Every structure is written in C-alpha cells, then in structure tokens.
Amino acid sequence: MTSMRDIKQRIANVRSTEQIIKAMDMIASTKLHKARAQLEGVRPIYRKLKSVVEELGRQEEAQAHIFFQERPVRNSLYIILTSDRGFAGGYNANIVTTAMEHMSQGKNEKILVVGWEGYEYFKKRKKNIIRKITDVSDAQVYYGTESIANWVEKLYLSGEVDEVFIAYTHFENILNYEPCVEKLLPVPIAAVDTGVARTIRKYEPDTHTFIDHIIPFYLHMNLFRAISESHTSEQAARMVSMDAAGKNAEKMIEELTRMYNRKRQTTITQEISEIIGSVNILHKGGAHES
C-alpha cells in the first residue's frame, strides 16, 4: 500500500507536468493561430494557379511538354512532410503510414523527408532517403520552399526521378485533418469536362514559355501551401492532444487527492479508535484496580 507521503509526491509530480502541458497547449494555440493566417493567405493563390494549370493541361500543345507528359517510371520522388517534434497525437504516425501505403504499390522510391520524426521513422526502416530537411524556422519556410521547388524541378528535368509525389496533412479544421498523397509532377491532366465548350485562351509570349514560367511558380506555391497545411495540422493536433493530456492530469490529480484524503481519514480514525481503546482499557483497568 502506498503511503501518504508517496501520494503527496505523486500529486506534486502530476501538477508540475500539468503546468508544462498547459504551457505547451498555449504555445501550440498561438502557433496555430499564426499558421492558420499563413494558410488562409496562400490558399487563394494556390487554387487560382491550380485552375490555370489545369486549364493549361487541356491544351494539346501543353500535353507534349515535359512537365505534363507521362513517361515510363523508374524512380519516384516522395516529399514527406512531418514535424520536428512529437507530442502531436497521431499526426506523424498517420502521415508516414499513408506515405508507406502509397509507396508499397511497387514504387522505386527516393525520399525527401521534412522533419525529424519522419526522418527517424524512415531511417529505421532503411528507406532510400536522399535528402532531409529539419529544424526549419517558421520565418524561413517561404524561401525554403522556393529552394526545395527548384531542387525538385532540377531532379525531375535531369531524369533522376520520373514522378514526384507529396505526402502532407490537409487541414480542414481543428479537429479534422486528413493525411493525403498528391502527385506534383508530371502535372496530372484533369479529365476534359464535356460540358460547356471553353473559350480558347491565348498564351503570351507562347505556350511553351508560359509553361516554363508557371510550373516552377506553381510548384513553389504548392509546396508552400502543403507545408502550411501540414504545419497548421501539426499545431492543431498538438493543441488537441495537449488539451486531452491536461484534462487527464486534472482528473488524475482529483483522484489522487481523493485517495490522499481517504487515507488521511483512515489514519485519523484509526488513531482516534486507538486512543479511545487505550483510554477505555486504562479506565477499566483503573476501575478494576480500585
């Protein structure tokens, strides 16, 4: 049986952990706020670019371009976005399993992993990690994604990889985030909508130059968006799990306090009954003697 001192010690422990949890919860919620603002900012331009690129993909001239043309696949590049730190519930586990499932469809994969958690995971499984990016500070994300986009583009154009996938966590709202894998390159050509005949659009200076400029721009924005989505989901996941942990800690403290009080009560009762008992005995003894 645990002694009263032990219980008291445990309460103190849980309480100090609770403090840390609360601090982490608060950090996550401010970070979530910021990340969300960033995400809301990048979403419109991404959507617009996506629609422009999709429309472009319907042009026959574009379909022959290297960025759109499907080619025999020997190597696939996977960009997997995870977090640098844990304590985010199932966030990292979800994204790596989704990526693994996708890879298991007979892909000869090369991996660019972002974040320590993912790096440790794939290193343990001896996957072909060709580049890792960790500890990117929030302020560096924008320019960081630009250089990643350039790197990816170079890899694709040089024929080292024949297709590029990105695995990220799509942020719906604080309680909902979906891990998903999307194809970046070659740009998927959307099915031709048989509905309204579309107006024929011209491209300046010409279609090829236009593609050469828009695709890197699109890649950059897409990566930036995916990272923002993941980052926002991570903070949301962390906040939610810290919330749950905080509640658990509270409950635990409550239970332990109750246990402690009960214990104290028992000790007091016991002491009293001992005193009463001994007094009684003394009393009886005294009476007997006299």
Add this chain to the structure above:
Amino acid sequence: MSHQSNLVSDNDNKINLTIITPRGVKFVEKADMLIMRCIDGDLGVLPGHEPVSAVLGDGILSIFNNGVEKKLAVFGGIVEIEYQTVNLLSTIAQRPEEIDLERAERDRQEAEAALQEISEEHQTRRLQVLLHRSLVRIEVSTHREEAKYAEDTVRDSNE
C-alpha cells in the same frame, strides 16, 4: 477618358482587377485601363480584352481609374485576362506606401557598386535583377505623392 466615364455608368465598362499574393487577396479594384510589364514588354489592357494568360516580368503595374493613375511594383508571376476580369498572381506586389525607399536606395547603390567590380556572368545577372527591382521600387514609391495629389484634384472636380 474622363468624358467616357460620364457616359457609361461606373460599373459597366471597367476591369475588375484582383491581385493575389501568397499573403492572400491583396488588391481588389475597378479600373479603366491597366499597363503591366510582361517578360517581353509592356502589355496594356482595356475592358473587353480577349482571354489571354501572360508571364509577368519585374516592373510597374499602372492602374488608371477615373483619370487617376496608381502604381504598384510587381515582380514576376502570371496574369490571367478575361474580358472584364483580370487576375494577377504574383509573389510580390507592393503599394508605394509599402516600399522601404531607403532600402531600395541602398540596394541600388550596392548593386551598382558590385556590378562595376564583378564580371562573372551569373553574378552580374543576379545583380542586374536586384538593380532593376530597386529602380522599380524607387520609381513606384516616388509616385505616391503624385497619386495623392491627383486624388485630391478629382475629389475637388466632383464637388
């Protein structure tokens, strides 16, 4: 242009301009005419332009509305033009008041100084871009005063 805007009601024959950057929808406005810098020269847009998508270079976007000219510094990106709407997608689009003139001046001086010393091709290209951007910024930011003045005169004439 001013007499035209008297004949046609304000919303009828205008371009709806939307500028979107990675920080969100930055600028929504109506305009009579736009002049923007594409990679191979300036492109002017009037309402009713045929659908065109173009690649933008580094330069000034001039927005004319009711005889007032506004200038923005736009660096790269693309533009999507369709009859009455123009969507401009760019990584950087700055209003005059957002430009740090001192920094632009400093960039210009640094770039000019460095250009005289360095002769390696890819370095000079980078510096030329920097120089060009700083010049654009300087020009746009000096336009601020004029725009204000023009707005005032328009308001006076309306009254």
